[in-house]
Amino acid sequence: MMDAKTLHPLHQIAETPSHRLLLKQWLKEEEHILHRIALKETQVDATRREITQLYYLFFIFQSTLLLLLYTVASGSSFLCKRYWIPSLCSLVCSLGLIWAIRYKSDNESHLQKLLERELEDSSVLEKCVEELKKKGLDFDLMKEVDAFRRAKSLRVESKDVRKWSGRDFVVLFFITVACLVLGLVKIILCS
Secondary structure, X not given: OOOOOOOOHHHHHHHOHHHHHHHHHHHHHHHHHHHHHHHHHHHHHHHHHHHHHHHHHHHHHHHHHHHHHHHHOOOOHHHHHOOHHHXXXXXXXXXXXXXXXXXXXXXHHHHHHHHHHHHHHHHHHHHHHHHHHHHHHHOOHHHHHHHHHHHHHOXXXXXXXXXXXXXXXXXXXXXXXXXHHHHHHHHHHHO
């Protein structure tokens, strides 16, 4: 029969229980990671849809408020004296929607970081599986498995200094729109 060195590395792995078990475990873990990646991608997409719905809701609310006030305001001085009531309602609802947008944006950012981490894990595991398949019996279980575990456990997550991001500009835009609507409420009711 052929010597172990001349066999293809996959044949060597098939004949060695420890290498075969490790390959099966890693392939199973790779499958689990790919499942988690798909789940995280679905969650990120769902969160983005919710953020888009909140954007629509904000503009629909503001435009409906302005249209209602415009149809109600027919030069009544009573409404002009009480313009602060619809303004306050508009402000409270706008701030609630802006908070929801910010919350969902932060949630999306967190999910995106988790997705990147899963992708990184998948990449490391894929490299290890390829090494095992290439080397066969030359794959040193103790050294390589320890290197894989170290790569996973020594991952350093740096805390970036918080800078202005696109989400911050979106929130600032919505606050500006809410303030403009407050001004428009007074103009509509008092003109």
